[in-house]
Amino acid sequence: LGECHFDDVKKTMRSVEIFRDGELQRIHFNMPPSSMSPREEMKVGLEMGIDRSQGPVGKVRDLTARGADIIYQLMRRRRTMAHPLANFIIVNSYYWNQGCLVLSAVLNIIMLSVFTGNPSFDIYVPQRPSWVAPVLYALGALPILLWLLLVAESFLTRA
Numbered sequence: 676l677g678e679c680h681f682d683d684v685k686k687t688m689r690s691v692e693i694f695r696d697g698e699l700q701r702i703h704f705n706m707p708p709s710s711m712s713p714r715e716e717m718k719v720g721l722e723m724g725i726d727r728s729q730g731p732v733g734k735v736r737d738l739t740a741r742g743a744d745i746i747y748q749l750m751r752r753r754r755t756m757a758h759p760l761a762n763f764i765i766v767n768s769y770y771w772n773q774g775c776l777v778l779s780a781v782l783n784i785i786m787l788s789v790f791t792g793n794p795s796f797d798i799y800v801p802q803r804p805s806w807v808a809p810v811l812y813a814l815g816a817l818p819i820l821l822w823l824l825l826v827a828e829s830f831l832t833r834a
Contacts, residue, residue, distance in 0.1 A: 688704070689705075724741060
């Protein structure tokens with residue numbers, strides 16, 4: 676029982692080592708939810724973007740300024756995720772993407788299987804049953820709606 680509890684705590688805790696007062700100290704802290712943690716490009720930008728040509732004070736100032744930018748971006752993301760519609764769009768973006776792919780495949784299969792035409796080589800006029808046009812319009816509108824949701828998700832998470 677104690678081992679299971681330790682694993683649960685270990686998943687939600689992180690640590691950082693700080694050199695203070697002449698010795699190395701480890702500080703433990705709660706890890707924020709995955710939606711509130713910095714994205715990978717933020718981490719890489721912080722790691723690679725610090726100006727190392729300056730002295731120690733300049734490095735700390737640059738790190739502090741970049742840290743303040745990351746904190747601002749995380750607070751903005753928290754405000755965005757607090758809005759129910761934005762949260763719904765962002766959290767379900769995987770399903771929007773998969774829905775677009777499936778609906779596009781279904782549309783292509785319907786178009787390829789239903790269209791028939793005159794086999795002459797001079798003019799090709801497709802002949803299709805009467806039920807195909809409304810189905811294609813309905814199924815054609817759904818991927819557009821899902822792509823609009825994906826564009827909204829992109830603006831909400833990247834802007």
